[in-house]
Amino acid sequence: MKHVLSYLKPHTWALTRTMIVKFMGSMMDLFIPFILAIIIDDVVPQRQPHLVYLWGGGMALCAGLSVTFNIMANRMAAVTSGKVTLKLRHDLFKKLGELSMAQFDSISLSSAVSRLTTDTYNINQFLNRTQRIGVRAPILLIGGLILTSILDARLTLVLALTLPVIALIVFVVTKKSVPLYDRQQQVLDSMVRVMQENIVGVRVIKALGKTRYEQQRFDDVNKNLAEVGRKAGSVVAASNPLSSLTLNLGLAVVVLVGAYTVNSGLSRPGSIIAFLNYFTIISGAMMGITRIFIMSSKGIASARRIEEVLQMEADQPQLPAHKQQTPWHIAFEDVSFSYNGVENNISNITFRLKQGQTLGIIGATGSGKTTLTNLLLRLYDVTSGTIYIDGQDIRSLDPVTLSDQTGIAFQSDFIMAATIRDNVAYFRDISDEDIWQALRTAQAEEFVRATADGLLHQVESRGNNLSGGQKQRLLIARALANKPRLLILDDASSALDYRTDAALRRDLSQQHQNTTSIIIAQRVSSIKGADQILVLEDGRAIGQGTHDELMRTCDTYRDIAQVQMGARQADVPEQEVG
Template sequence: MRKIQQSWPTLKRLLAYGSPYRKPLILAIIMLWVAAAAEVCGPILVSYFIDHVVAKGELPLGIVTLLATGFLLLQLLAASLHYFQALLFNRAAVGVVQNLRIDVMDAALRQPLSEFDIQPVGQLISRVTNDTEVIRDLYVTVVSTVLRSVALIGAMLVAMYSLDWRMATIAICIFPAVFLVMAIYQRYSTPIVRRVRSYLADINDGFNEIINGMGVIQQFRQQSRFGKRMSNASWSHYNARMQTLRLEGFLLRPLLSLFSTMVLCGLLMLFGFSAVGSIGVGVLYAFINYLGRLNEPLVELMSQQSILQQALVAGERIFELMDRVQQQYGGDDRPLTSGCIDVDDVSFAYRADKKVLQNISLTVPSRGFVALVGHTGSGKSTLANLLMGYYPLSQGQIRLDGRPLASLSHWVLRQGVAMVQQDPVVLAESVYANVTLGRQIEEQGVWRALETVQLAELVRNFPEGIHTRLGEQGNNLSVGQKQLLAMARVLVQAPQILILDEATANIDSGTEQAIQRALQAIRQRTTLVVIAHRLSTIVDADTILVLHRGQAVEKGSHTQLLAQQGRYYQMFQLQQVGDELAAGQTENPMLIQEPAN
């Protein structure tokens, strides 16, 4: 009972998705009941034929023809109605899965970014694809089968009690035993089915990781290790699936066949010990026929237990994702106008036991240019993510245009603040679609942005120009070209605040200089926040904030920081020496000699 009570909210919520298809489902149910009545009437006609025609030793042609025609028409009617109700149920099921997938995907898109830091991508894919497909089976097979079985069982019970109440009473003794088996099956199958769904999600996650990292796996010859890992996951799924099959094989059909045999023995005993003529041979035939037909819906009802359990577990996984806390935004819809930034005593931690940023304060005036520098892991990208509103602050406050960042709406943040990352995402769409990203921007504006980032000539040489479709993850572009494309996305509709997270790391010096000139131009209307390892690119910054282990250790202009001869000075000197060594080796390749044998 507790299992049913726990599963009922999930089942109720899944069935609620069928409410938009109420009319076709009601029509399908009516068809099921009419079809069940037609199926049940067939044995009644045969019973009448045996007891009232064959028993008298006469075969009137008219009555025989009428009974045969009626029997055939009933079977044709039942078959036709089953066909049309199956179409209605499948149409509703496809619609339900479509709506459910849209809701699941929408919920996944609205998850806080912190969830994606710990949630494997394959798990999300499994919930959107595999789990929703299992729920389709809930409507196509479980709901339709249960309704059909209930209709058929109900019609047969009415027919049996109308023929002989004593034999009908013996026949219904099978139901308590069946319900007991169903309860036992549900108790033991639910945890196994949960493991099956979990192992399937692990398989999807593993395949996603292997495909994305195929280059690294082959480079370091890890095919065997990853193959063994996927083999273990597959065997775990196989073993769990075999457990469900063994459970079904033991509890479902064999036990039901045993119960049916016992009921049949009871019917034969009642017929044998009854007074001659009190129970006709035709009635006995009808009951034997009904018992055989009763087996079919009971077996179907019990076999649907497995699919129902899988659907409930899939529903639990889907609704667990949909019910998670979504990314929170404020309600302030006023657009950003100045682009000024105030960071007041901000601290942040991805995990409660380790702070990534500690007591960071920074003020960037409207149209200002601030640079964030520091060694890897110092917290530069984390601060940029906080400015984007991706994570809630642990302590302190960030204000944009003098308004708390947490109070700004999603539209205001995404319209007013943009970021170009070191490893940009490129969609398997056209160049135009990758630059506009759904925004209503004319082609001329896209071409101007491509000219600015030095990509226009490359795009003109594409077979279809700006409408050429790029490969998966932009695999027909170099890493630097991807960064330029991401830069064009921003420049085509400049925001109030632009964050560059190592956005020129993979670009040659000539193109970088062109982009620097473009950034100088848009500084007239945009506040710049630049994260850079190459310090030569941020010497013109109004303010340079030096981060070390999550703390702001220095702040000032390029000239001021060099005069202090602190951490920034050391970083700059090291890069100068490195650049000189690289330049010297380029001018004189003989400096790179083979080691002596």
């Protein structure tokens, strides 16, 4: 909570002004019963109406000022809490973008979404209500006790005896509710994950007729969330009734003692009436403090989750640069990696590529193909071994420099709701001429020109108004648009027909001769002309060489080629891709 509260420091003056205005408004509320007691006990007995009107006008003025000051303070509180939340949400989003993939995986996408939305909202509500009620309630409580002690010290003692009981109730409720709200946010993460999976996979769900199953899955997590919320609510629900019971018992004692003292001539009626008004004010203040502690339970739970992210230290430091003279553009030297730190996902991978050469990677699902690209993009760091780019350890490269020289297209990648131009350029300073050239090489020019608006054609979120092949060609164009030195195509042509795929490979070899390419594919035809082909199985290289070499030496590769192309056709040389 301390880190989140540090965001209030730049707004110290605004908070001070809010407190001053709240203090003035609260004092106006406290003056009203005091003036009432004076009117009843001192002014009315004089039988001078103008004095009653004068003091009554003072009460009305206090009431008007109270409303004005409280409205001003509430608006100021809303502005301050909004600014703090804006900065907090900005920093949280920025931090999430800076995390390594390993750190992001530990948080999970669904949890990141709920932290950015629900948790920051809880912080906003906590800060807003703390400024509004958390300042006003203590002033009314302390001020009420002071003024009631002036009116009647004996009755004030009765009232004061109820406060420790209420404080104990609030402490117990808060202590029990914070862990429950922590759990509630965790279950909310699960519900967000289920919702995301259903939204993204809605077509598959409908196609397989699993709508009822997904409804049941959502109902299960929804019921779990409701149950946790019920438990938290049950604990919190006891706070107000118990506090009200304590205050009402105190009020009953005050009425009895007050009636006795008035009857004995020890107190005056106006003082008792004012005291009862103060009792109501103090009761409201205690209820307000109780609500603040309840809100703080949510705020503390959300602050912990936000601080967990904000205080994560970088686990991918940039190493000191040390460049070696080498003929290789890309080099994997005995690279191994594990996602969970227990079992390697790839083991002892070694290959080297000169500038402009092409590496084809093929293997079964789960063999480690995409893991290699993740390491080459430094989304993760190697467990052992070293990756070199131009003779420099990838861990010593500036991340911006690495991304600027790399073009990447995945099989199912991010397409935003924007124009074709915006999707290809993706906030990079790329001319229309370069965009058209990228579209031409990616075999996307024809369908883009066929649209009414060309580059300004609007694409729906996730490319829902494009075919699978059109989306992949658009993603390949994005990868090519910045003229990268390193091009990575991770099964990026799987939705293309053979003719389009062949045309893509031909244009890549002609237009990007100096681009080092790494092509992951399921088709032998897509990588057949590569300078090197790497065959993966269970994270290990079981074959490495040219197509012709692997046809002779690697049974797995030969089997794949013969099944896909036929033994006779598989041996026919094809246009090289790099």
